[in-house]
Amino acid sequence: xxxxxxxLLLMLGMATAAGLVGCFAVMRRMTLASDAISHVALPGIxxxxxxxxxxxxxxxxxxxxxxxxxxxIEARTRMATETVIxxxxxxxxxxxxxxxxxxxxxxALLGRPGMLTGWELGFGIAASIAVAGFVLGQRDRxxxxxxxxxxxxxxxIEVSRLSLLYLVTFxxxxxxxxxxxxxxxxxxxxxxxxxxAKYLATSLSSMLAIxxxxxxxxxxxxxxxxxxxxxxxxxxxxxxxxAVFFVAVLGRRRAGESxxxxx
Amino acid sequence: xxxxxxxxxxxxxxLRSAPALAVRGLSVSFGASSVLEDLSFEVATGETLAIIGxxxxxxxxxxxxxxxxxxxxxxxxxxxxxxxxxxxQKLDIERDLPITGLDLLRAKARVARATGKDVGDVLExxxxxxxxxxxxxxxxxxxQFQRLLLAFAFLGRPNLLLLDEATAGxxxxxxxxxxxxxxxxxxxxxxxxxxxSHELSLVYRYATRVLCLGHGQRYLGTPVEVxxxxxxxxxxxxxxxxxxxx
Numbered sequence: 001x002x003x004x005x006x007x008l009l010l011m012l013g014m015a016t017a018a019g020l021v022g023c024f025a026v027m028r029r030m031t032l033a034s035d036a037i038s039h040v041a042l043p044g045i046x047x048x049x050x051x052x053x054x055x056x057x058x059x060x061x062x063x064x065x066x067x068x069x070x071x072x073i074e075a076r077t078r079m080a081t082e083t084v085i086x087x088x089x090x091x092x093x094x095x096x097x098x099x100x101x102x103x104x105x106x107x108a109l110l111g112r113p114g115m116l117t118g119w120e121l122g123f124g125i126a127a128s129i130a131v132a133g134f135v136l137g138q139r140d141r142x143x144x145x146x147x148x149x150x151x152x153x154x155x156x157i158e159v160s161r162l163s164l165l166y167l168v169t170f171x172x173x174x175x176x177x178x179x180x181x182x183x184x185x186x187x188x189x190x191x192x193x194x195x196x197a198k199y200l201a202t203s204l205s206s207m208l209a210i211x212x213x214x215x216x217x218x219x220x221x222x223x224x225x226x227x228x229x230x231x232x233x234x235x236x237x238x239x240x241x242x243a244v245f246f247v248a249v250l251g252r253r254r255a256g257e258s259x260x261x262x263x
Numbered sequence: 264x265x266x267x268x269x270x271x272x273x274x275x276x277x278l279r280s281a282p283a284l285a286v287r288g289l290s291v292s293f294g295a296s297s298v299l300e301d302l303s304f305e306v307a308t309g310e311t312l313a314i315i316g317x318x319x320x321x322x323x324x325x326x327x328x329x330x331x332x333x334x335x336x337x338x339x340x341x342x343x344x345x346x347x348x349x350x351x352q353k354l355d356i357e358r359d360l361p362i363t364g365l366d367l368l369r370a371k372a373r374v375a376r377a378t379g380k381d382v383g384d385v386l387e388x389x390x391x392x393x394x395x396x397x398x399x400x401x402x403x404x405x406x407q408f409q410r411l412l413l414a415f416a417f418l419g420r421p422n423l424l425l426l427d428e429a430t431a432g433x434x435x436x437x438x439x440x441x442x443x444x445x446x447x448x449x450x451x452x453x454x455x456x457x458x459x460s461h462e463l464s465l466v467y468r469y470a471t472r473v474l475c476l477g478h479g480q481r482y483l484g485t486p487v488e489v490x491x492x493x494x495x496x497x498x499x500x501x502x503x504x505x506x507x508x509x
Binding site for chain 1: 327330331332347348349351354356357359360361362363366367369370371373374375399400412415416419425
């Protein structure tokens with residue numbers, strides 16, 4: 001019931017990247033925006049289908065264009081990132097739905113694993129490694145910037161450049177999961193494991209580790225369950241991820257209540 | 264040189280040594296609202312310049328313009344080799360953020376190529392216990408958090424410090440001790456210090472010069488010249504009391 005080794009590696013890489021990138025998205029208060037950012041892939045997929053090119057290529061191009069647009073608007077205006085992304089990317093979902101042919105729309109929205117070309121597998125695995133490398137390599141700069149951009153500036157960090165690189169990394173992570181989770185659900189694999197980790201962790205290292213563990217476990221378990229039941233992977237993976245989140249919240253609350261009764 | 268209550272441009276007081284910072288014709292505005300207009304001053308290496316003034320007079324805006332966080336017109340020239348340590352006025356930290364004080368200090372240490380020993384040294388300097396620094400940022404008290412920010416600013420051996428109400432939330436004896444330590448470090452390392460404070464007693468004690476902003480007026484001079492009851496009343500709009508240390 002396990003997928004072939006190449007596909008398995010890509011899923012592990014995609015889930016690891018989603019867990020790591022999600023931690024900083026949640027701490028940067030981009031929770032809603034993160035969900036919306038994946039929507040911009042939809043018009044890309046629709047346009048690619050109309051032009052007869054690979055849908056993933058259209059999605060990647062649109063995600064990168066969208067990312068540059070957010071960064072530009074964020075740098076040039078005083079609007080909060082949430083507002084900018086919420087408006088731009090919700091509009092993208094509406095426009096994308098108009099472009100994308102009916103039978104491809106559900107697949108694009110919810111994900112459906114198909115045969116991946118060797119090129120897609122190789123590119124995906126390399127991109128996963130690059131995303132994980134960026135987040136782990138830049139975690140010090142990312143932490144200082146999210147605590148205080150001004151303290152980051154005086155520590156010699158180029159805040160605007162780092163923010164752009166982070167957004168590009170986020171867009172690449174979304175593209176990595178489009179095949180499995182679709183544009184509606186990929187944002188959830190980035191956010192929910194990180195939100196679970198934020199709730200449970202007491203330090204940055206533990207947050208990163210918990211987020212990766214939740215994302216990887218949910219992705220593998222969801223893929224196996226979806227294969228056994230012959231259904232789409234995206235909804236199953238996210239249902240499991242959300243279940244882990246609720247168990248963590250309830251478990252910790254109960255633990256807290258027991259401690260307060262005991263103490 | 265006596266301070267000039269000229270209402271617009273503070274005078275450029277002649278300095279004995281090369282300036283660590285020279286500001287010329289600095290203006291900052293938000294839309295149609297001008298916060299700083301044509302401000303000029305210099306800060307000598309090793310000097311302590313206190314910036315005082317009522318709320319909304321542009322003190323924090325001045326610091327943020329100096330570090331390049333705000334668009335501005337005019338010139339800001341730092342001496343070659345200047346490294347800045349900055350303590351912001353207040354930070355809006357989520358209470359459930361799983362980042363500990365030590366996470367933040369170690370991140371700065373790696374970025375600034377400081378060592379683990381340096382982290383221990385700055386914690387000792389600001390009198391913050393390592394087990395307190397090891398707690399998540401959102402659980403620290405106001406005073407503990409300010410000490411952590413000071414420790415962050417000291418990491419990497421900066422030669423110029425920008426302290427914006429750096430000891431807000433620290434109890435009074437603790438505040439006195441912190442300023443004493445900062446002052447000692449300043450002497451040892453030839454640090455240049457720019458500080459914003461509402462504590463006029465501390466300003467009087469530690470500042471070599473005072474830049475007073477507010478109500479369309481500016482004064483620049485020594486504490487004795489600037490911190491006079493008449494000038495303070497003109498700037499703040501009401502009489503100000505402070506204790507002069509013997």
